[in-house]
Amino acid sequence: MNYVKDMPTAATDTGAAIPPLLHYWRIFIQRRWIILAIVSSTLIAAIIYTLLSTKLYTATTRIEVAREEAKVTNVQSVQADVSNDDLEFYQTQYSLLEARSLAERVARELKLARNKEFIKNENIRLSGIDFFSDVDPAELTRAQQEELEAKIVKALRNRLSISPIRQSSLIDISYTSNDPELAALIANTWAKQFIASNLDRRFASTADARQFLQTRIDELRELLERSERSLVGYSADKEIIALTSEEGNDGRTRTLKTLASANLEALNNALAEATAARVEAESAAKQSGINTATLTNLALNGMREKRAQVASDYARVLVQFEPDYPGAKALKSQIDALDRSIAAEERRILSSSNTTYRQALQRENDLRVRVNKLKAALIDQQRSGIQLNIIQRDVDTYRQLYDGLLQRYKEIGVAGVGQNNISVIDRAKVPDKPSRPSMPINLALGLLAGLLLSGGVIFALEQIDDSIQDPSDVSRKLGLPLLGTVPAQDEDTLRDDIRDPKTDISEAVLSLQTNLSFLTDHGVPRSFMLTSSRASEGKSTTSLALAISLVRIGRKVLLVDADMRSPSVNELLELANDHGLSNFLAGADDWRALIQPTDITGLSALTAGPIPPASAALLATQRFNGLIAEASGAYDHIVIDAPPVMGMADAPLLSQKCEGVIFVIESGGVRVRGLQNAIGRLNSVNAKLFGAVVTKLDVRKQGLLYGYGYGYGYGYGADRWEEDDRD
Known part of the structure; x- marks a missing residue:
C-alpha cells in the first residue's frame, strides 16, 4: 500500500478509537428508532396480554413446622434421628408439601374429581370426553377415573407454590386459581391435609413401634427370667449367699x-x-x-x-x-x-x-x-x-x-400420637384482587424482552452492516489515516453553508485542510484528487468545500471536474458546462480559455464539459499531464473532483497524474469489502493515498457533540447543535 508515512500526530490522531461506552452509546443513538419500535411492540404486547389474560387469584396459608426428634426408646428411635443440619430437615418438609400423595389427599378431601367447574377451569380433557357437556364424572370407567385423578393431581401441583420464610420455621402454602374462593379453600385444605398426613405417619410409626416394643419386651422378659434363674442356681450351687448389695449409677x-x-x-x-x-x-x-x-x-x-x-x-x-x-x-x-x-x-x-x-x-x-x-x-x-x-x-x-x-x-x-409439630399460623383468606396478570410485572417483562430482542436485532444488524459508521473504523478496518470528517448537510442550504466560514461544514473542512498541511514538506499538496468507491458519497461537495477553504487563506485554487461521466461542479457553482475538460482532452489547444471564474475570489473552475463517449481514453493521454503541469504554474493548488473507483478506469488513471489521492467515504454507505476493493484498485497502480475523509456524518446519530475531525473541536458547530437541543 502506498500510503503517506510519518504523518504528524495531528492528522493521525483524528482516527483514534472512541471509548467502548461511547461506542455503544453511538450504536444506541444510531439505532434508537429500531430499539423504540421493538420495545414499543413488546410493551404493547404485554399490555394486550395483561388485558386479555384470565385473572388469577392467589391465597396463602402460613404454617409453622417445628423441629423435633421422635424417640420411641432410649436405645433407638422409631424414625431416623434428624440431622443436626436444619437445611436437610426443612428440605424434606418442602418436598413432603409438594408430594403427589398430599395432592391426592386434597383432591379426595374436596371431591375435585366430581367438581365439573374445577375440571372445566383447569381445562382437563380425557380421550373422547368433553366436560363442557353434561357428562357426569361419576359415570366414568375406572381407567378414566384414574386418568382424571392423575390430571387433577397434576393441575393442583402446577398451581401450588411453597415459599419458606428465611431464617424461620414458617412456610407459606400458596395456591393460584381463577376462583378466589376455591384458591383459599385449597390452600387451607392443603395445610390441613399436610398436618393429617404428618399425624398418619406418626401413627403408623407408633403402631410399628408398639409392635416392635412388645416383641422385644417378651424376648427380654424371657431372657431376664432365664438369667435370674441361672444366678440363683449358681449361687446355691456355690453356696454364695449375699447379705447386702447395691446398684451403681451405671445400673450394675x-x-x-x-x-x-x-x-x-x-x-x-x-x-x-x-x-x-x-x-x-x-x-x-x-x-x-x-x-x-x-x-x-x-x-x-x-x-x-x-x-x-x-x-x-x-x-x-x-x-x-x-x-x-x-x-x-x-x-x-x-x-x-x-x-x-x-x-x-x-x-x-x-x-x-x-x-x-x-x-x-x-x-x-x-x-x-x-x-x-x-x-x-x-x-x-x-x-x-x-x-x-x-x-x-x-x-x-x-x-x-x-x-x-x-x-x-x-x-x-x-x-399416643396426640402431639404434632405442625401448626397453622395464618389461614388463607379469600383474595380480593388478582395476583396475576400483574400489569407492572408484565410491563417490566415486556420492557426487558424488548431490550433483549432489540439488543439481539442491533447486534445482528451491526454484524451484517460493516459499513463505516464510526470515523475510528477507517484506520481500524481499512488501514487508512483519517484526515477528517464532514457533517451531513441540508441539500437546500448546502451552497450557502459551504460559503459561510462559520458553518459546520466549513469548520470541518478547515480541519481537513489543516491535516493536509502536514502531509508534505511544502504544506497542502499542490495537486490532489478526491475520489470514492461509488457515486453520491459527497466527494464533489468536499472538493468544492476544500477548494473554498484554501481560498480563504489566500491561495489561488483551480477546481477541476474530472468526473466527465457524471459532472456536478458546474451545478454546485452554477456554471455552464457546454465546454470544459473534455474539450481540452479531445484536442482544444488553450485550456485557459476553458477556465471559468466563480463568484468566489481566488477560485476558478474547469468543468467537465460535454460527456465524451470514452472518458477513460481521454484521461489516458498526456494532455491531462500537461494540463496539471501548466496549471500548477498558474495556481497554488489544483483540486481534482475524480470519478468513483469501482466499475471505471478513470480514477486509477487520474491517481498517476497528481501528488496524491484523498479517499472519500460516506458514513454508513458502502460496505467495508467494497471500500477495500476500491482501495485495492488504487494500490494496484501505486497511487499515493493521503488518507480518507468520512462524509455525511450525522453527529446526532453518532450520539456525540464532538468536533469534526474526531479530535478537533469547532465552537461554531458545537454551539449550533447545543442551541438546537435547547430549542
Missing part, C-alpha cells in the same frame, strides 16, 4: 457382703479378743509370788488385814507379858492360823491363773483354725464370684433393657 448390681465374708469378719474379731485374753493369762501365769491377782483378791486382803490387827495385839501383849502368857499364846496361835490360811489362798490363786491361761490358749487355737478354714472357703467363693458377676451383669443388662422398653411402651400407650 454390686455385692457388698456375703455370708462367708460376714462370718470371717466375726471370727477375726473373736480371734483378736482370744489372743488378747491369752496374752493376759500368760502374763499372769508367768509372774512368781504375789502377783497382781493375789493383791486384788478380796478374801486374801481381808485375811491379811485381820492378821495385821492380831499381830498388833500380840505385840502389845508382849510388852506387858511373856510369850508363855496364855493370852499371848492365843494370839500367836491365831496369827499362825491366819498365815496358813493366807498361804493356802495364795496357792489356790496361783493354780487358778495357770488354768485360765490354758483355757485362753485353747480358745485362741480353736478360733485360728476356724478362721483359716473360712478364709479358704471365701477364696473359693471369690473364684466362683467371677462367673457369678458375669451372670449378674447379664441380669442387670436384661433388666435395664426390659425396664426401659416397658417404660417407653407405657408412655406410648398413654401419650
Whole structure:
C-alpha cells in the first residue's frame, strides 16, 4: 500500500478509537428508532396480554413446622434421628408439601374429581370426553377415573407454590386459581391435609413401634427370667449367699457382703479378743509370788488385814507379858492360823491363773483354725464370684433393657400420637384482587424482552452492516489515516453553508485542510484528487468545500471536474458546462480559455464539459499531464473532483497524474469489502493515498457533540447543535 508515512500526530490522531461506552452509546443513538419500535411492540404486547389474560387469584396459608426428634426408646428411635443440619430437615418438609400423595389427599378431601367447574377451569380433557357437556364424572370407567385423578393431581401441583420464610420455621402454602374462593379453600385444605398426613405417619410409626416394643419386651422378659434363674442356681450351687448389695449409677448390681465374708469378719474379731485374753493369762501365769491377782483378791486382803490387827495385839501383849502368857499364846496361835490360811489362798490363786491361761490358749487355737478354714472357703467363693458377676451383669443388662422398653411402651400407650409439630399460623383468606396478570410485572417483562430482542436485532444488524459508521473504523478496518470528517448537510442550504466560514461544514473542512498541511514538506499538496468507491458519497461537495477553504487563506485554487461521466461542479457553482475538460482532452489547444471564474475570489473552475463517449481514453493521454503541469504554474493548488473507483478506469488513471489521492467515504454507505476493493484498485497502480475523509456524518446519530475531525473541536458547530437541543 502506498500510503503517506510519518504523518504528524495531528492528522493521525483524528482516527483514534472512541471509548467502548461511547461506542455503544453511538450504536444506541444510531439505532434508537429500531430499539423504540421493538420495545414499543413488546410493551404493547404485554399490555394486550395483561388485558386479555384470565385473572388469577392467589391465597396463602402460613404454617409453622417445628423441629423435633421422635424417640420411641432410649436405645433407638422409631424414625431416623434428624440431622443436626436444619437445611436437610426443612428440605424434606418442602418436598413432603409438594408430594403427589398430599395432592391426592386434597383432591379426595374436596371431591375435585366430581367438581365439573374445577375440571372445566383447569381445562382437563380425557380421550373422547368433553366436560363442557353434561357428562357426569361419576359415570366414568375406572381407567378414566384414574386418568382424571392423575390430571387433577397434576393441575393442583402446577398451581401450588411453597415459599419458606428465611431464617424461620414458617412456610407459606400458596395456591393460584381463577376462583378466589376455591384458591383459599385449597390452600387451607392443603395445610390441613399436610398436618393429617404428618399425624398418619406418626401413627403408623407408633403402631410399628408398639409392635416392635412388645416383641422385644417378651424376648427380654424371657431372657431376664432365664438369667435370674441361672444366678440363683449358681449361687446355691456355690453356696454364695449375699447379705447386702447395691446398684451403681451405671445400673450394675454390686455385692457388698456375703455370708462367708460376714462370718470371717466375726471370727477375726473373736480371734483378736482370744489372743488378747491369752496374752493376759500368760502374763499372769508367768509372774512368781504375789502377783497382781493375789493383791486384788478380796478374801486374801481381808485375811491379811485381820492378821495385821492380831499381830498388833500380840505385840502389845508382849510388852506387858511373856510369850508363855496364855493370852499371848492365843494370839500367836491365831496369827499362825491366819498365815496358813493366807498361804493356802495364795496357792489356790496361783493354780487358778495357770488354768485360765490354758483355757485362753485353747480358745485362741480353736478360733485360728476356724478362721483359716473360712478364709479358704471365701477364696473359693471369690473364684466362683467371677462367673457369678458375669451372670449378674447379664441380669442387670436384661433388666435395664426390659425396664426401659416397658417404660417407653407405657408412655406410648398413654401419650399416643396426640402431639404434632405442625401448626397453622395464618389461614388463607379469600383474595380480593388478582395476583396475576400483574400489569407492572408484565410491563417490566415486556420492557426487558424488548431490550433483549432489540439488543439481539442491533447486534445482528451491526454484524451484517460493516459499513463505516464510526470515523475510528477507517484506520481500524481499512488501514487508512483519517484526515477528517464532514457533517451531513441540508441539500437546500448546502451552497450557502459551504460559503459561510462559520458553518459546520466549513469548520470541518478547515480541519481537513489543516491535516493536509502536514502531509508534505511544502504544506497542502499542490495537486490532489478526491475520489470514492461509488457515486453520491459527497466527494464533489468536499472538493468544492476544500477548494473554498484554501481560498480563504489566500491561495489561488483551480477546481477541476474530472468526473466527465457524471459532472456536478458546474451545478454546485452554477456554471455552464457546454465546454470544459473534455474539450481540452479531445484536442482544444488553450485550456485557459476553458477556465471559468466563480463568484468566489481566488477560485476558478474547469468543468467537465460535454460527456465524451470514452472518458477513460481521454484521461489516458498526456494532455491531462500537461494540463496539471501548466496549471500548477498558474495556481497554488489544483483540486481534482475524480470519478468513483469501482466499475471505471478513470480514477486509477487520474491517481498517476497528481501528488496524491484523498479517499472519500460516506458514513454508513458502502460496505467495508467494497471500500477495500476500491482501495485495492488504487494500490494496484501505486497511487499515493493521503488518507480518507468520512462524509455525511450525522453527529446526532453518532450520539456525540464532538468536533469534526474526531479530535478537533469547532465552537461554531458545537454551539449550533447545543442551541438546537435547547430549542
